[in-house]
Amino acid sequence: MNRCTHCDEDILIPIYSDLDKDHKEPFCCNGCLTVFNVINMKGLNQYYEIKKSSDIFKRRSPVETKHQRFSYMDAPEFVAEYSYLNLKKQRTMEFYLEGIHCLACLWLIEKLPEFLADVETARLDMQKSVATISVKSEGRFSSVARELNNLGYKPHPLKRNQSTHDFRKKEDRKMLLKIGIAGAGAGNIMLYAVSNYAGAPVNLSKIFNVISMIFAMPVFFYSATPFYQTAWNALKNKTLSIDVPIAMSLIMGVIMGVYNLITGVPDNYFDSLTALVFLLLLSRYFLNKIQNDGLTANDLNFFYEGNSVLKKEGSGFVEIHPQFLRAGDIIKVGSNEMIPADGKILEGESLINSSLLTGESRPENVKADSEVFSGTINLTNEILISVERTKEDSRIGKILKAVESGWLQKSHIVDLTNMISKYFTAAVLLLSGALFVYMYSHGTAHAALDKALTLLIVTCPCAMALATPMTLTRTLSRSSRKGMIIKNNEVIEKLSHIDTVFLDKTGTVTYGMLKVDTFNILKQPQISVYSIITSLEKFSTHPVATALKEFAVTMDKTADLDVQNYIEVPGIGVKGEINGRIYEIRNGKIFENDEVVASFSLLDHIRPDSQQAVKNLQSMNVNVAMISGDQKEIVQAIATDAGIKKDNMHSEMSPEQKLAMIEKTPHSLMVGDGANDAMALSRSYVSVAVLGSLDISLRAADIYLTTAGIAHIPDLITISKETMKVIKRNLILSALYNLLSVYAAFAGFISPLTAAIIMPVSSLTVLISTLIGTKKLNRILVKKERQ
Amino acid sequence: MEVLPIVIPLAILLALCFIGGFIWMTMKGQYDDLETPAMRMLLDQKEVKKTPLEITEDKLDPNKD
Numbered sequence: 090m091n092r093c094t095h096c097d098e099d100i101l102i103p104i105y106s107d108l109d110k111d112h113k114e115p116f117c118c119n120g121c122l123t124v125f126n127v128i129n130m131k132g133l134n135q136y137y138e139i140k141k142s143s144d145i146f147k148r149r150s151p152v153e154t155k156h157q158r159f160s161y162m163d164a165p166e167f168v169a170e171y172s173y174l175n176l177k178k179q180r181t182m183e184f185y186l187e188g189i190h191c192l193a194c195l196w197l198i199e200k201l202p203e204f205l206a207d208v209e210t211a212r213l214d215m216q217k218s219v220a221t222i223s224v225k226s227e228g229r230f231s232s233v234a235r236e237l238n239n240l241g242y243k244p245h246p247l248k249r250n251q252s253t254h255d256f257r258k259k260e261d262r263k264m265l266l267k268i269g270i271a272g273a274g275a276g277n278i279m280l281y282a283v284s285n286y287a288g289a290p291v292n293l294s295k296i297f298n299v300i301s302m303i304f305a306m307p308v309f310f311y312s313a314t315p316f317y318q319t320a321w322n323a324l325k326n327k328t329l330s331i332d333v334p335i336a337m338s339l340i341m342g343v344i345m346g347v348y349n350l351i352t353g354v355p356d357n358y359f360d361s362l363t364a365l366v367f368l369l370l371l372s373r374y375f376l377n378k379i380q381n382d383g384l385t386a387n388d389l390n391f392f393y394e395g396n397s398v399l400k401k402e403g404s405g406f407v408e409i410h411p412q413f414l415r416a417g418d419i420i421k422v423g424s425n426e427m428i429p430a431d432g433k434i435l436e437g438e439s440l441i442n443s444s445l446l447t448g449e450s451r452p453e454n455v456k457a458d459s460e461v462f463s464g465t466i467n468l469t470n471e472i473l474i475s476v477e478r479t480k481e482d483s484r485i486g487k488i489l490k491a492v493e494s495g496w497l498q499k500s501h502i503v504d505l506t507n508m509i510s511k512y513f514t515a516a517v518l519l520l521s522g523a524l525f526v527y528m529y530s531h532g533t534a535h536a537a538l539d540k541a542l543t544l545l546i547v548t549c550p551c552a553m554a555l556a557t558p559m560t561l562t563r564t565l566s567r568s569s570r571k572g573m574i575i576k577n578n579e580v581i582e583k584l585s586h587i588d589t590v591f592l593d594k595t596g597t598v599t600y601g602m603l604k605v606d607t608f609n610i611l612k613q614p615q616i617s618v619y620s621i622i623t624s625l626e627k628f629s630t631h632p633v634a635t636a637l638k639e640f641a642v643t644m645d646k647t648a649d650l651d652v653q654n655y656i657e658v659p660g661i662g663v664k665g666e667i668n669g670r671i672y673e674i675r676n677g678k679i680f681e682n683d684e685v686v687a688s689f690s691l692l693d694h695i696r697p698d699s700q701q702a703v704k705n706l707q708s709m710n711v712n713v714a715m716i717s718g719d720q721k722e723i724v725q726a727i728a729t730d731a732g733i734k735k736d737n738m739h740s741e742m743s744p745e746q747k748l749a750m751i752e753k754t755p756h757s758l759m760v761g762d763g764a765n766d767a768m769a770l771s772r773s774y775v776s777v778a779v780l781g782s783l784d785i786s787l788r789a790a791d792i793y794l795t796t797a798g799i800a801h802i803p804d805l806i807t808i809s810k811e812t813m814k815v816i817k818r819n820l821i822l823s824a825l826y827n828l829l830s831v832y833a834a835f836a837g838f839i840s841p842l843t844a845a846i847i848m849p850v851s852s853l854t855v856l857i858s859t860l861i862g863t864k865k866l867n868r869i870l871v872k873k874e875r876q
Numbered sequence: 877m878e879v880l881p882i883v884i885p886l887a888i889l890l891a892l893c894f895i896g897g898f899i900w901m902t903m904k905g906q907y908d909d910l911e912t913p914a915m916r917m918l919l920d921q922k923e924v925k926k927t928p929l930e931i932t933e934d935k936l937d938p939n940k941d
Contacts, residue, residue, distance in 0.1 A: 139919070195912065196919050216911040262902050269898045277891050293880070300888065 094137070095121035095241065096152060096190070102643050120152035124241035131204055133197060140193035152188065152241040159234040161397035161408040162246065171246045172230065179209050179223035182230050186242040189218040197240060207232050219247065264377075268370045271312035274304045275363035282360035286842050291355075298350055298357060305359040309343050313366045315373075331510040331554045334517060335369070338362065338549030341542050356841050358546050361848045365551045368852060372558040379565045380577055398422070398429045401473075411479075418476045422467045430463045430476045431483040437472035440631065441465050444595050446485065446764045447718050447743075452632060464764050469631050488744065491768050504582050505813070506557040509820060510550065513827075517548045520831055527835075544834040547844045552823030552851040557816055559859045564812045567870040572795040573805060580791045583775050584809030586756045590706055590802065591769070593761035594717035594724055597779055597799060598731055599693045601762075603632050605640040606692035614672075614681040616650070621672050621679060623647040625665050629657055636691055637674070693723075695730050698800040703732045705803035716750060718742055718765050744768050758806075760799055762786055777802065804869050811866035819855045826851035 091100040094114040103115035106122055116122040128136050161167055172182040186198070194213070198220050201211040207228030212221045222233055230246070237244040281297035289297060313336075320336035323329060339362060346357035399406040401419040411429040414420070419435065422428055428441075440452040443465040452468055455461060461474060464485040481490065521541045528537035561578040568575060575581065595601050610618055619641040626634040627649065641647050655665040662675025673680040679687040706713050714737035715728040724740035739750065747769040751757055759766065759773035763786060770776035770789035778790035780797040787793055794801050830847050833839045862870075901907065 143918075192915050192918060195915055199916070199919075212912075214909050214912055215915060216909065258905075258908065261908070262905070265902050265907055266899060269902065270895065273891060273895045273898070277888075280887070296884075300884070304891075 091115045093117035093121050095125050096188075118152070120241070124152050124239070127239050127241075128197070133200065133204070136193045136197050139196050140191055143192035158397045158399075158408055159231040159238070161410050162230040162234055164407075164409065166413065167410050168230065171248050175223055177223075180226075180228075181221060181223035182233075183247040184220045184222065184234070184237065184244040185247055186213075186218050186220055186237065186244055188242045189213070189215060194242070198237075198242070201233070201236070205233065205236050220244075264370070264374055267312040267315070268367065268374055271308045271363060271367040271370055274308035274312070275360070275367045277304045278360045278363055282841075282845065285355070286845070294355055295353075298355065301357065301359045302346060302350060305343075305346070305363055308363045308366055309339060312370060313339055315370070316366075328507075329511045329514050330507045331513075331550060334510065334514045334548070334550050335365075335554055337514075338546050339366070341545045345539075345542050345546065358841055358844055360841070361844045362546070362549070365549060365848060369551065369554055372555050372562065376558040376562045376565070376578060379562055379569070414476060414479050416476055416479060420474050420476060421471060422474060423471050424467060424469055426467055428461050428463055428465050428467055428474065429479075430474075431478040432461060432474040432476045434459050434461060435473040435475050437470055439470040439472050440468040442468050442632070444601065444763060451720075469629070485764055488764050488767055491771070504557070504579065505816060506553065506820065510553070513550055513553070513824075517545065520548075520834075521545050524834060540834065540839075543839055544831065547830045547834065547839060547847070548827050549848075550823065550827065551848055552826055552855045553820060555852055556819030556823055556855045556859070559856060560812060560815045560819060563859055563862070564808060564866075564870070568805075568808060571801075571804075571870065573801055573808075574793040574795065576791050576793070580775055581809050581812050583791075584758070584806055585813045587711060587758045587775060587806060589712040589714060589754050589757045591714050591716045591751065591754075591757055591759045591773070592703075592731075592733075592799060593759075593763065593766050594715055594719055594727055595693065596762045596797075597760055598699045598715070599695050599727055600797075602693065603636040603691040604694045605636055606690045606694070608640065608644075608687065608689045610687045612681075612684070612686045614679075614686040615670060616667065617645060617647065618679060618687050619645045620648045620650060621667070621681075622674070624650040624652055624667055625655075625663050625672055625674055627652075628655065629663055631657075633691060634663070637689070693727070695727055696798040696800075698798055699731050702799045702802055706806070707732075709803065709806060711806065713737065715739060716742055716747055716759075716769070718744075718747075748772060758802070760802060761790075777805070807865060808869055811863045814863055815859060815866065819858050822854050822858060823851055826854070 091103050092098065093100055093116050095116060098117050100115055100117045103112075103117070104119065104122060105112050105115060106126065114125070116125065128134060162171075168180070172180050175181040188194070189198075195215055198213040199211050201222065202208045207224050209223045209225050209228070211223075213219070214221070220237075222230075224230060224233060234244045234246070278301045281301050285294050285297055316332050316336045316339065319330060320332040323333055342358045342362045346359055349356050397408045398411050398414060399421040400409050400414065401421070406421055414430055420429070420432075424439070434455055434457050436457060438454075438456040441455050441461060442452050443462065446462055446464050455472070461467075461472075462485065463479075463483045478484075478486075481487070521544045524544050525537045525541035528540045558578075561581060564581060565575055565578065592598050614621065622637045622641040626638050650667050652665040652667055655663070657663045658675075662673065664671070664673045664675075666672070671680075671682055673683075677689055677691075678685050679689070703713050713733055715724060715731070715733050716739045717724045719740060721740040724738055728738040729735075742750070744765045745768070747766065751759055751769045751773045755774065757773050758775045758777065759769050760777045760779065761767075761770050762779050767786050767789045770778065770786055775792070776790040777792045777794060778786040779794045779799070792805065826847055830839065830843070833843055833847075
């Protein structure tokens with residue numbers, strides 16, 4: 090299949106630039122083509138060369154070219170709140186950029202100072218998709234944002250909460266320090282440990298042990314603090330976690346090591362234990378890092394706040410950021426713009442698409458005095474709105490609150506590793522007790538205590554504690570590269586229990602926009618039917634007009650002709666005169682001088698991959714259901730098309746009804762995109778938001794798919810099941826190694842040397858087992874992006 | 877074996893130097909973004925004009941040291 094020259098998405102119907110006569114550079118949409126032209130015009134076409142030779146870093150979606158206003162970014166109050174002075178005293182703002190994608194994006198963004206006079210420096214953090222841009226003293230952020238938008242990266246200014254930002258950074262650095270010190274300690278101790286095992290003379294061995302202890306102390310008392318903390322928390326809550334036996338081993342190790350050093354016994358376990366601390370910290374650090382790389386709730390505020398609004402001030406309008414909107418303000422909302430607050434229409438008549446809020450796919454007619462809600466989209470005409478409720482008081486704000494409280498109530502699971510560690514800790518304690526009794530009956534109390542403590546140290550579940558984070562890290566990082574961002578690791582285990590999948594309809598199973606379904610030419614008019622459409626509908630932004638225009642362009646060459654006496658009747662259609670004949674498009678028909686020449690019907694089309702995804706899910710014995718706020722006939726038509734069983738079609742569901750249904754189904758997976766799904770998403774066992782979702786769905790969901798549609802849902806379940814298989818295999822392997830050390834302890838040949846061999850070997854085995862994965866897992870996760 | 881009293885303190889000193897260096901680098905923010913610099917170095921920078929790109933976040937000033 091063809092891939093878009095700009096965004097690398099698969100193309101259904103390619104479009105080409107007028108200059109590209111040989112059709113060498115296909116595009117998926119006009120947005121991508123526009124950006125391609127802008128980039129070429131600025132002489133930045135090296136972008137495409139770099140892109141060709143580099144790997145895709147993150148998947149991106151086609152560029153949406155939308156008219157955007159950015160001048161609100163120059164308002165002093167906005168600048169004061171969103172920007173800061175960097176260390177060189179330059180005014181700096183951070184933008185989250187949509188569409189950061191590969192090496193070439195980095196090149197393009199960091200080239201900004203060269204072709205935009207306003208910019209002093211530009212830095213991009215690819216992992217977070219955040220650009221830090223500082224401007225010259227007279228530079229304006231609005232022109233920076235406009236430029237970024239023109240280049241195809243929709244910018245969202247980030248309000249930097251300095252204290253939490255700095256706090257997170259400090260925590261991150263502290264963790265790195267702990268890891269580094271543990272690594273250095275373990276490495277240096279190993280030098281002396283190896284000399285001791287190789288048979289260093291007694292006087293030297295004593296010195297080596299002292300040095301080892303010095304290096305071990307910072308590791309035990311600084312690096313290992315997280316283990317003591319989590320172990321203590323678990324004990325306080327009267328549970329056991331995997332950290333309890335680890336902390337126990339570490340403490341015993343220190344006590345025994347120091348005691349032996351004082352009494353002149355050469356044995357200590359500093360080498361194995363410090364290496365263990367290092368490895369464990371490292372594996373947890375990576376797992377943590379990968380989870381934080383996904384979208385975090387804090388970073389998502391801006392999606393909902395949206396872009397600027399026009400507020401009436403005196404006789405004119407000024408642009409402000411929606412955050413500064415108050416009740417009583419009068420705002421102007423143009424066509425195809427999101428309504429930023431709840432209110433009443435003062436002037437104007439238009440169509441409103443509230444599918445994100447209610448799930449209803451048919452646009453709703455509104456006129457003066459109609460109530461409108463924030464989060465809905467004004468489709469056709471400009472309207473004046475008197476603001477009544479903003480932010481948290483608005484309907485969407487209330488849903489948002491419900492979502493946030495839903496999150497807190499969400500069920501947490503005790504993951505497999507921690508569940509096993511309960512039995513493990515109990516078993517280790519029992520065995521140590523047994524060993525003590527056994528040794529005491531055969532010898533002295535001192536020797537018995539020594540052996541029992543040794544057993545506690547050597548049965549430290551290092552491989553077991555390593556196994557799970559390593560496996561999860563691999564799965565999370567690989568799936569995020571495939572466009573499946575899993576927000577926390579618990580979800581992977583939960584996914585394997587899923588028995589029912591609830592799908593939202595609009596925008597999830599379907600495209601979420603009208604497309605021409607049937608088109609019949611009944612009589613050839615004087616000019617081509619497609620030219621009639623293109624000419625007559627060129628001023629209209631009605632969804633029907635958009636669908637028809639798109640259709641006409643793909644069918645045939647069209648001519649843009651002059652239209653006289655043009656009128657658009659909202660809710661009915663358009664009428665106009667071309668070459669002396671009157672043409673009309675209304676009610677699914679096209680007229681020439683009052684005679685029907687063509688008829689058409691429109692439908693929100695099902696995505697081509699939806700059927701296959703439903704089939705795959707059903708073959709995994711997962712019950713698939715549709716849950717939608719839309720009307721019965723539409724839901725039934727789409728659900729039948731997708732292959733969903735008749736009793737599983739639920740239509741005209743309010744957000745509350747959706748929530749009730751989800752709560753009735755304990756192991757459910759909900760897929761959705763709108764505000765109407767958000768409450769259900771926040772409470773379902775596992776929830777998935779797809780590309781194009783409203784921010785509150787993104788926030789409510791556990792998993793975010795950067796690709797549209799449900800094709801990845803079966804993959805997610807497979808990934809989870811296979812990942813759990815790897816985790817179980819790892820746990821069994823590490824349990825075997827622990828059995829071996831228990832046996833060695835009872836048989837009497839346990840020593841620091843055996844521990845120094847068993848511990849790394851077991852960790853290595855688990856690492857290899859993780860890297861090998863399973864066949865099915867690799868098929869989904871490792872498969873090359875481009876064949 | 878007579879060399880050990882000299883070599884061991886040296887080894888420890890060396891280790892301490894590296895640990896100190898590591899702590900210093902971490903505190904200065906050299907490890908804050910591990911992804912982008914690896915990619916940035918692949919790009920041709922010769923066309924960049926007089927203003928070198930600076931790490932705006934950190935106190936490190938490449939012109940100073």
